[in-house]
Amino acid sequence: MVSTSVLRQSGTGFEWCINQYDGCSHGCKYCYGMAIRRKKYEDWLKVKPRKDVIPNLEKDIKKLTKNSVTIKDIFLGSITDSYQPMEYTNKLTRQIIEVLKQNELPFTILTKNDLVLRDIDLFKHYKLCRIGVTITSFDEDFRKILEPFSTNYERRTKVLKTLKDAGVSTYLSCEPIFPVKEADPISIVKKLRNVVDLFEFGKWNKYGTQGIPEYCYEHYSTDYYVELFKRIIEFCEKEKINYCIASHSKKLIEDHDLPFKPYPLVKDQAQQPNISRQKQE
Numbered sequence: 329m330v331s332t333s334v335l336r337q338s339g340t341g342f343e344w345c346i347n348q349y350d351g352c353s354h355g356c357k358y359c360y361g362m363a364i365r366r367k368k369y370e371d372w373l374k375v376k377p378r379k380d381v382i383p384n385l386e387k388d389i390k391k392l393t394k395n396s397v398t399i400k401d402i403f404l405g406s407i408t409d410s411y412q413p414m415e416y417t418n419k420l421t422r423q424i425i426e427v428l429k430q431n432e433l434p435f436t437i438l439t440k441n442d443l444v445l446r447d448i449d450l451f452k453h454y455k456l457c458r459i460g461v462t463i464t465s466f467d468e469d470f471r472k473i474l475e476p477f478s479t480n481y482e483r484r485t486k487v488l489k490t491l492k493d494a495g496v497s498t499y500l501s502c503e504p505i506f507p508v509k510e511a512d513p514i515s516i517v518k519k520l521r522n523v524v525d526l527f528e529f530g531k532w533n534k535y536g537t538q539g540i541p542e543y544c545y546e547h548y549s550t551d552y553y554v555e556l557f558k559r560i561i562e563f564c565e566k567e568k569i570n571y572c573i574a575s576h577s578k579k580l581i582e583d584h585d586l587p588f589k590p591y592p593l594v595k596d597q598a599q600q601p602n603i604s605r606q607k608q609e
Contacts, residue, residue: 349405353412361407488524
């Protein structure tokens with residue numbers, strides 16, 4: 329029997345996850361979702377909403393509550409994007425957020441679409457959420473190759489500024505980091521440090537991806553990423569930047585005696601006296 333469960337334990341640095349859509353029309357060439365679902369790129373773009381998401385989510389929450397399970401974070405869209413174009417009319421993500429808020433559950437959203445601002449009314453004054461975007465480069469030509477149907481970087485930057493001004497906890501995923509000149513994570517931090525409360529960094533896993541340009545492989549090596557993470561960690565520590573490392577890069581980090589900082593779960597951080605990083609001068 330196929331499971332109807334919507335709220336599932338995550339295999340990433342997040343505790344739980346919800347994937348309300350099957351596929352993603354943003355068409356990112358490096359998406360690991362294709363490999364997990366064993367789909368070809370053209371099939372991955374044919375998005376379908378999952379059936380009965382809301383009633384099944386409510387059942388999941390009721391069951392977990394009955395069993396006294398503590399939930400510290402729920403990642404909306406671990407292998408899809410919660411705000412891809414289908415969400416404009418479907419509004420499934422908005423319905424999910426409303427259910428999570430009604431049950432006072434914590435959640436994280438990461439997207440490449442400025443449609444997320446449609447739901448800013450749900451994020452304001454709710455301390456158990458963190459909302460972010462992915463930015464791996466500021467080179468628009470590079471974005472068009474790797475993330476062909478996503479919102480451009482200027483609009484994603486506006487998302488962060490708008491959320492920050494509204495008092496929402498902001499998050500920027502600078503991953504996957506490609507070993508190319510177009511990708512400079514430290515320059516991204518320098519530009520956006522005033523509007524981002526948490527930066528996340530992670531290497532590119534070249535296996536299982538489809539349609540990546542050949543030149544992206546030329547400098548791919550363990551040594552490249554070790555030196556890169558050394559520079560990122562040193563810079564963030566020196567500048568007092570709040571950061572973490574993606575779980576899939578943990579082994580690389582620890583194998584080379586670098587300090588691994590996991591993603592801080594939303595509920596844990598919300599319970600701390602000062603959850604937001606001081607604005608940098």
